[in-house]
Amino acid sequence: MTADIPTTDIPLFPLQAVLFPGGLLSLKVFEARYLDLMSACLRENKPFGVVALRQGGEVRKPGEPVALEGTGTLAELIDVDSAQPGILQVRCRGTRRFGVNRMHQQADGLWLAAVEMLADDEVSLPVDAMIETVRGLANAIATLKQQGAEPFLKPFLFDNAGWVANRWCEILPISLAAKQKLMELPDAAVRLQLVDEFLRSKGVVK
Template sequence: MTDPAHETPLFPLNTVLFPGGRLGLKVFEARYLDLMSACLREQRPFGVVALRSGQEVRQGDDAVAFETIGVLAELVEVDSLRPGILQVRGRGTQRFQVEQSHQQADGLWLARTRLLPDDEPVAPAASQHETVRGLANAIASLKAQGAEPFDAPYHFELAGWVANRWCEILPIPLAAKQKLMELPDPLARLALVDEFLRGKGVVK
């Protein structure tokens, strides 16, 4: 048996969390209320993995399948909307690989995980500068509408940060976002985003 204290609790979701990204959750299932309490008390993160099949909310004995590469989330803010419901805000930190997982009787998934390297701090290529400017314009437009999509500070000088923020707001399938998040090369990730944006005429 694996020691639960050395395992990562998992939260399978219909979303892909990126390092540096925001996570907003409304938590009401007992297993996740207990998880949030434990994470707050122990100052520990939990893992977010994208669902391949199944539902976020437990439906009897329905099986779920999730991706094996996810991102750790640290708690930023937890508010109690009313008894039994929490509004949670988290932030993505580091990618991890699930090596082995199992489900507890209460439905919570635990996994033995291996941390993956952070993106290399490389600058966007000169050919990608329009995509960087496009992100800055998108942020300004969203702010003008009263939305604050990303946490400061902004890192337009980092290819990985720019690629991740675009991935969060682009209307692309969950599976595509997952593949982009998994890419270990931030320049390759940004190149794919750049190609997509040029194909859609968003940048020229």
């Protein structure tokens, strides 16, 4: 779905969150600009870009300065529910990362950006030293499921270093800026190594 995205304007959805490739994103959409955006994405079967906010809030406030990160992730719609009038519950899947070349804001507040697609993580097995971190993720998923939470999309790819690293990054109690830096890393093995070091420093992995 995202293989042929040109480096032309794509709509952006700024959030106080970082979307990783393969990640699940749930949104409650109620602002007119984003209701229109979701309708267009559904109608045209197109993705939109998710970027983290460096400054400003998710809800538009007149005169509030807004600054967006320069790297984001495309999101494709999985399902849309309009149980309440004027509100959409949306679930999306993160696909490819992109770098923003330039951006501008429309009169209605919607951001558009000319982007360049970034390389996907190379698929590689986690090295033997990361096995406990892989097991730790499997245990975390089982625990979350017992608590009624299922934050990850199937299939679970425990044999993919990038997938394991990304899923850990989504649930680690680290800052938005730290998650952004991890998402931007071009080497999945390095991302997983950093996650492993953090988990060991906290005693989560021995």
